[in-house]
Amino acid sequence: MLFDIDGGLADMSAVTDELGPKPWRRDVWQQFFARLGEATVFDAGRDLVAATAALGFTVIYSTTRPDFTIPATRSWLAAAGLPPAAAVFSRPNKAGTQAALEVKLQHCWIVDRRLRDGYLAAFVDDEPDIVTELRRHGYAGRRFERLHGCDPVDLHAALVFGPGRREFTERKHLREARIAHRTPFTAPLDLASAAR
Template identity: 40%
Template sequence: MSGSERVVIFDLDGGLADLSAFAHLLTGGWEGSRRQAWQRFFEHVGQAAVIEPNRDLVEAVAGLGFVPVYSTTRPISCAGQTRRWLGENGFPPGRALLCRARGDHRAAVEVKTGHCRAVGRWLSVFVDDESETVDALQSGGVRAHSFDVLSGMGVRDLRATLAAGERGSTAAKGVRRRSAVHRRRGAVAHGAV
């Protein structure tokens, strides 16, 4: 990335993609192991419903000149399906799709924190659908906002909120500070999204 590019990371599941129609595959009543249940669930990622207001937000952010990056705690094995889903559903091309690495069993918020570290100083904001994740990222020094807050903003306020991440880049400083302790884990699905 060039020094002038600013990245906004968007969380996929619950933020852009609604997989609730397949949540029953993860709850009681399934046969086999928990791992098999998750595998059955992930077979449906290409069938997720689009959360329309949040796709509009990604388009608005890209239109303001920010570079979208997509983050998911899905395993890297879902990258191809996820990339196709993004393209087929008209999402702006992203610089990267950040996924959970093979064998990575950390909590979702830790995976997302790793994705912020991977983007480093270019990160303006991480956008998530869960307030607990937003709070955890913020307490770790990452500029994070909820889809709900940003989706309701006009263009001027949105630009100002995202640009606030550029000045002093608290997110990048906080992420770099912790990177010596928490090495980067996560997988990048290479190629344009």
């Protein structure tokens, strides 16, 4: 399960004043990234990740922040009380101008194809346009706001089958998965081999 960090879990409004008007120079971005630890956590987002982890899904965080911010990002995730992640995916430092959608599509591809075929249950994001594009590219895009407050059965159904599919229960899904001999979504990841 991929969760976007900024906007869904991290409220960056306290540090966006660092950016000022466009166009943004490299030194302005450096100052912005130096203040990442000042972001506050969206409680509803944290609760959603915790509920998803409690259902047995593997939590992976996604961000369009560059690679060099990963230590600060991991520190923030821990300090914010978010569940530990199997991985934190970011934007490669060399891909500074790469669009956010491209970065998120790469993260989906890594989880869904490189780690284990069909492993990605959903990518949860706060931007409706990104969710629409993820779906257009064949990935299960979900919006944070649509998942907040779901009970466990409805949350599982929404993550695996999509919004509005409440007729599917967790028991039915598990039975169908066994019948189809599919690997369950909760099987452990082998991140070391995926990095090769």
